[in-house]
Amino acid sequence: MCGIVAIVGQTAVAPLIVDALKRLEYRGYDSAGVATIERGKLARRRAEGKLVNLEKRLNAEPLDGNIGIGHTRWATHGVPNETNAHPHFSNDVAVVHNGIIENFAELRTELTADGYEFTSQTDTEVVAHLVSRELKRGADPVAAAHAALKRLEGAFALAIMFRGDENLIVGARNGPPLAVGHGEGEMFLGSDAIALAPFTNSITYLEDGDWAVVRRDSFNIFDIEGNSVERKRQQSLSTSFMVDKGNRRHFMEKEIHEQPEVISHTLANYVDFTAGTSKPLDLPFDFAKIDRLALSACGTAYLSGLIGKYWFERIARLPVDIDIASEFRYREMPISKNSAALFISQSGETADTLASLRYCRKAGVPIGAIVNVRESTIARESDVVLPTLAGPEIGVASTKAFTCQLSVLASLAVRAGVARGTISTETERVLVRALSEAPRYANQVLKLDEQIEKVARELSHYRHVLYLGRDTNFPLAMEGALKLKEISYIHAEGYAAGELKHGPIALIDENMPVIVIAPHDRIFEKTVSNMQEVAARGGKIILITDRKGAEQASVNTMETIVLPDVPEIITPIVYALPIQMLAYFTAVFMGTDVDQPRNLAKSVTVE
Ligand code: F6R
Numbered sequence: 001m002c003g004i005v006a007i008v009g010q011t012a013v014a015p016l017i018v019d020a021l022k023r024l025e026y027r028g029y030d031s032a033g034v035a036t037i038e039r040g041k042l043a044r045r046r047a048e049g050k051l052v053n054l055e056k057r058l059n060a061e062p063l064d065g066n067i068g069i070g071h072t073r074w075a076t077h078g079v080p081n082e083t084n085a086h087p088h089f090s091n092d093v094a095v096v097h098n099g100i101i102e103n104f105a106e107l108r109t110e111l112t113a114d115g116y117e118f119t120s121q122t123d124t125e126v127v128a129h130l131v132s133r134e135l136k137r138g139a140d141p142v143a144a145a146h147a148a149l150k151r152l153e154g155a156f157a158l159a160i161m162f163r164g165d166e167n168l169i170v171g172a173r174n175g176p177p178l179a180v181g182h183g184e185g186e187m188f189l190g191s192d193a194i195a196l197a198p199f200t201n202s203i204t205y206l207e208d209g210d211w212a213v214v215r216r217d218s219f220n221i222f223d224i225e226g227n228s229v230e231r232k233r234q235q236s237l238s239t240s241f242m243v244d245k246g247n248r249r250h251f252m253e254k255e256i257h258e259q260p261e262v263i264s265h266t267l268a269n270y271v272d273f274t275a276g277t278s279k280p281l282d283l284p285f286d287f288a289k290i291d292r293l294a295l296s297a298c299g300t301a302y303l304s305g306l307i308g309k310y311w312f313e314r315i316a317r318l319p320v321d322i323d324i325a326s327e328f329r330y331r332e333m334p335i336s337k338n339s340a341a342l343f344i345s346q347s348g349e350t351a352d353t354l355a356s357l358r359y360c361r362k363a364g365v366p367i368g369a370i371v372n373v374r375e376s377t378i379a380r381e382s383d384v385v386l387p388t389l390a391g392p393e394i395g396v397a398s399t400k401a402f403t404c405q406l407s408v409l410a411s412l413a414v415r416a417g418v419a420r421g422t423i424s425t426e427t428e429r430v431l432v433r434a435l436s437e438a439p440r441y442a443n444q445v446l447k448l449d450e451q452i453e454k455v456a457r458e459l460s461h462y463r464h465v466l467y468l469g470r471d472t473n474f475p476l477a478m479e480g481a482l483k484l485k486e487i488s489y490i491h492a493e494g495y496a497a498g499e500l501k502h503g504p505i506a507l508i509d510e511n512m513p514v515i516v517i518a519p520h521d522r523i524f525e526k527t528v529s530n531m532q533e534v535a536a537r538g539g540k541i542i543l544i545t546d547r548k549g550a551e552q553a554s555v556n557t558m559e560t561i562v563l564p565d566v567p568e569i570i571t572p573i574v575y576a577l578p579i580q581m582l583a584y585f586t587a588v589f590m591g592t593d594v595d596q597p598r599n600l601a602k603s604v605t606v607e
Helices: 014-022 051-060 104-113 125-136 141-151 251-257 259-270 299-316 351-363 400-420 425-436 438-446 449-459 473-488 497-502 524-535 547-552 568-590
Strands: 003-008 031-038 041-048 067-073 088-090 093-101 154-162 165-174 179-182 187-190 202-205 211-215 218-222 233-235 292-297 320-324 339-345 367-371 464-469 491-496 513-517 540-546 559-563
Touching: 003 014, 003 093, 003 154, 003 165, 003 211, 014 031, 014 051, 014 067, 031 051, 031 093, 041 051, 067 093, 067 154, 067 165, 088 125, 093 125, 093 259, 104 125, 125 141, 125 154, 141 154, 141 165, 141 211, 154 259, 154 438, 165 187, 179 218, 187 211, 251 259, 251 568, 259 400, 259 438, 292 299, 292 351, 299 320, 299 339, 299 400, 299 473, 299 568, 339 351, 351 367, 367 400, 400 425, 400 568, 425 438, 425 568, 438 559, 438 568, 449 559, 449 568, 464 473, 464 497, 464 524, 473 491, 473 513, 473 568, 491 497, 497 524, 513 524, 513 568, 524 540, 524 547, 540 547, 540 568, 547 559, 559 568
Parallel strands: 292 320, 292 339, 339 367, 464 491, 464 513, 513 540, 540 559
Antiparallel strands: 003 067, 003 187, 031 041, 031 067, 088 093, 093 154, 154 165, 165 211, 179 187, 179 202, 202 233, 211 218
């Protein structure tokens, strides 16, 4: 998870940038770097590892200059070394970047053919070269940055500095956050308000697709077409390491919107986007040698495991036993020595999950933990920690931790498939490529907020809601129901669509909205039959599908939410977002306490 800082200042900025980077170090610490314009030239210091190494470097070789950009890196493309550390240069251009440039391979080929030499393995370097090429073609710095931004696909935040203009930094945001900080005769850019807290608490958050021209005494924000846009300036409450809501109403809303970024960082920890491979892991067991995998967790984390079961069994042909932790710990399940156990938990403190872990520890099987809080008890008691890189999740209803858990599980299933020889190198490449697209699709889904809000307004008038899905969309249906009930207090149930006629169909009438999660996949027709059964009984259907599904559904729906066509493996990750947004907006309409719903707590450390 990279952090970005930029300052157009009055005094030497390098020490200030390092100070701000310290507050962003939670976002990544593989390497760090600072660049300034020193006596008319671009100059930089970079160092592998933690920020302290960069500080040592700067102490030995200080950097002068009143304008600068800085970066703390969580490696996605290219190993964490000094060469891959940001800022990256191309002639008169310096760039820092957070996120993934998805079309970097194609751009790299194009720029190489144009004579540009790449010195790093990063995707970021294409941005520096693109801007530099526009300058060479005669564009001014702002026009050059704009033209380059138009070529980029993916989710990213950028800060760009130009030799020859010591009063200009261009910032851009498409996915990962970026905020402008307003000072007196100086301006700042930062990945979050916490980074800028020592300098200013007057903040303007860029929105997706925005780019900003930042000078000492002015800033202008534009959309991708180059039209000027207005964004609200606000007082940030950030002090020290406090996490705040940014410009969102609730933490849950903020966390839903962080997903493109945190999914990409989590995936990057487990797969190599450049090579199209799953990364080798230092596990206390060998996927090729075990004959069963036990998964155990609670609530939303359990539902992520249920989806994981489909992936492990389908991709790696590895049988999975999955249990709700509070059941697992008491049902005295015999555990084969030739198995491994994985425990999934956002907090890493959930009492039942921890007790299940200890049960497996006694049984002598190797233990892995998929956790968000690395210092947690579950992490400490495991043989290996497989982190989700969701960042602090404050909203009680889990959102970004869930999609990050899914990201880890999908990547692990691919790794297991490779180890067990159940997928070819080509299939691995296709699956990794599909995973790399998840952040971009997630970003597209966030843009459906107006339609989803409208559906939520309708939903808030009902007392009961049913969710249906097949395959990995069955656990997702349960997650949808869980999200809705915990924050809106509307009673909701999630069922396997095929189970409908074995009981729940008795509930269907005009007072029971039925949310059907059905991308156009190989079993889509079966789900359509279930929708027909609902429609025939006066049930109101809200269909969440893709373009083809919407065309072929042949059932009258109350509303159809059309998502992008996505590769099958990332369906649950992408379809999780409308489910969360639906619950969120419904709760807002109901006027409940979204971030702290009644009777719940974020970390459940009692049975
Ligand atoms: C639901 C939710 C809970 C948690 C569950 C497990 O939105 O947040 O169901 O998923 O309490 O918590 P962790 O993941 O911390 O073990």
